[in-house]
Amino acid sequence: MNETIAIQPAKSPNSTEARDIRYHLHGYTNGRLHEDIGPLxxxxxxxxxxxxxxxxxxxxxxxxxxxxxxxxxETRLADVAAAQMRKLPYYHTFTHKAHGPVIDLAEKLVAMTSHLTPGGMSKAYFCNSGSEANDSAIKLIWYRSNALGKPEKKKLISRMRGYHGVTLASASLTGLPNNHRSFDLPIAGVLHTGAPHYWRDGLPGESEEAFATRRADELEAMILAEGPDTIAAFWGEPVMGAGGVVVPPATYWEKIQAVLAKYDILLVADEVICGFGRTGNMFGCDTYGIRPDVIILSKQLSSSYMPIAALVANDRVLGPVLDESARIGTLGHGFTAGGHPVATAVSLETLRIIETExxxxxxxxxxxxxxxxxxxxxxxxxxxxxxxxxxxxxxxxxxxxxxxxxxxxxxxxxxxxxxxxxxxxxxxxxxxxxxxxxxxxxxxxxxxxxxxxxxxxxxxxxxxxxxx
Incomplete structure (x- = not known):
């Protein structure tokens, strides 16, 4: 990303703006410029x-x-949050624990997404941001490969200009240079294929469909060069958001999915931006005929009134994961605030409003x-x-x-x-x-x-x- 905002000079030493430049480190901001101009x-x-x-x-x-x-x-979300804070302000989901809102939201999300994948979705897993959800998907996919006796099947493919988060692994999936520079990223085993931006990257005289074919061919060539047995999963947003709102050309997703199916590679659909109506359908996967194994959800899930994200996956992914957790004795992964009762309650109300309105x-x-x-x-x-x-x-x-x-x-x-x-x-x-x-x-x-x-x-x- 190349974003520069110069709006106003910093205010007097006692102002909110002046206190901010002293004490607050801002993401996606030129830190020295911020000290000169202050925040809005x-x-x-x-x-x-x-x-x-x-x-x-x-x-x-x-x-x-x-x-x-x-x-x-939206006062209905504030009211739900206040009521849940009074009833049960916090609890976790470790070691066979649960609470009503997390149970209801998991059931709701599995039901909402099951039509997108053969055999339906299996379970939902909750964390606090899209970055954490993508990181969790990486860990679970690696865990799955080990469970299947395929320790070499660990490489991940995403796309240039794609955006999947800022934690070490999810930032590696992200295909934007400024998310890698000086961070020593991407980590090993993360590969990037071309973005589906026809206007920018199409060749003279090349049709949209021919461009889509070329991108699919490039993906297949990468898979063959690396070795199909080493590739675990492909990551993609239905529509790229932070990469510039890149809308895929006609037949793109059809051709990409055919390549993935040919080589038994999992598909992770990052619906963090697209999910819950943004593309004119409930999910971007609906809009583009995407049949994912894993869906990543966040942002509009709670209208961002509370931090929450979800990973929803099918049995193809989670069956081996559950088996491996039984062999080891536990699934050694989780977040203190994952599936937080207030966040899950607010998310349920958000989905009700999106549907009823x-x-x-x-x-x-x-x-x-x-x-x-x-x-x-x-x-x-x-x-x-x-x-x-x-x-x-x-x-x-x-x-x-x-x-x-x-x-x-x-x-x-x-x-x-x-x-x-x-x-x-x-x-x-x-x-x-x-x-x-x-x-x-x-x-x-x-x-x-x-x-x-x-x-x-x-x-x-x-x-x-x-x-x-």
Whole structure:
């Protein structure tokens, strides 16, 4: 990621901003620049809006971090959390222990995802973030290989520009350079194949389907070069999120899955961003016909009101894992707060609201409006590509449409746009020179139009500043 936000100077020594730069280390932030400019302090939220400490309103067109499905003021979630805090504020799920909300949520998630895989899903496992869930999937897949007497079957394949987290192993799966630089990553045994970005990586005259075939052929060549018996699993987001909202071309997932099936390689679908309505269906796997062995869920699972993530897997994965735990005497893995009663209770209520309020259908409807409005800006001199599906989209900024290039310094045009959007009162995610949109599922048509208006104003401002 190449994200630079320069919004305001640091405030007086006694201000919240000044205290923050003294005591708080921020992720995905230029630490020294932050000491110069200070943070934008968000004070409260209402619907799809958040308000800074000075009272300025912003449309949160990114749902925070791709995640606040229900916006920033859903009192039903607050009420459920308070009630569960009073009843049972904490308990764990180690050593044959459980509680009502974790039992109910596991059953719910298995039921919701079982149609996606032959034979259905088997069990859900809970932790606190998508990074932890992906890390846990890696450990369980390695554990499974040992249980099957295949200790050599440990290598993992993910994709350039994919995003799967920031823990040591999940950051290794992530295919973004800044997640590896100076961290001594990726770890051994993690491989990266090409991203499915047709607009950026397609060859002259190459059709979408031919591009998809080429990507599948490249994957197969990698598997054969490494040895099929050494490859345990393939990781992929249905739609890449943090890599720039990369939407797969026609037939891509069909062809990738055929290669994996040919060589008996597990498929892990990272639905952390796509899950629970973002692509216009309940899961991205529904949208693209993906048949995974493992699904990773987080973010919209609780509308990010509480930290929670889930790994849901089928018997092909978990059968050998359970057998190995019986041989050893325990499954030596778990998190203190995994399956936390408050987080699982809030997640159950979030899923009820998404279903009863028909928010998946709303995402499809409003997403079509958003993408159509962005597509209508295609003639703007700064717009290179508009891409998206459901209620997630991105606009690739360029200064030369034919060359598909922006300013000489990569990310500079995106940084300029980021500042302009903040001035307009809107928060998006700038990824290099792409502007990403991922508003809450509760968004209305009028609010979509407000996003489009603010984005057009920011585009025109930057074009004027550049004399384009």
């Amino acid at each position: 302090v968000i004070d409260h939220g209402e619907g799809i809006h958040v308000y800074d400490a000075d009272g300025k309103a912003y449309i949160e067109a990114m749902s925070g971090l791709w995640s606040a499905a229900l916006g920033f003021s 028909n928010l998946v259908a709303n995402a499809a409807t409003q997403g079509q409006r958003l993408r159509a409005g962005l597509a209508a800006l295609g003639d703007h001199p700064l717009v290179g590509e508009v891409r998206g599906v459901g209620l997630i989209a991105a606009v690739e900024l360029v200064t030369d449409k034919a060359a598909k290039t922006a300013l000489p310094v990569p990310g500079k045009l995106g940084a300029m746009m980021n500042i302009a959007l903040h001035d307009e009162g809107m928060i998006c995610r700038v990824i290099g020179d792409a502007v990403a949109f991922c508003p809450p599922l509760i968004i209305t048509a009028d609010e979509v139009d407000a996003i489009l208006h603010k984005f057009r104003a920011a585009l025109d401002r930057i074009a004027g500043d550049l004399g384009i």
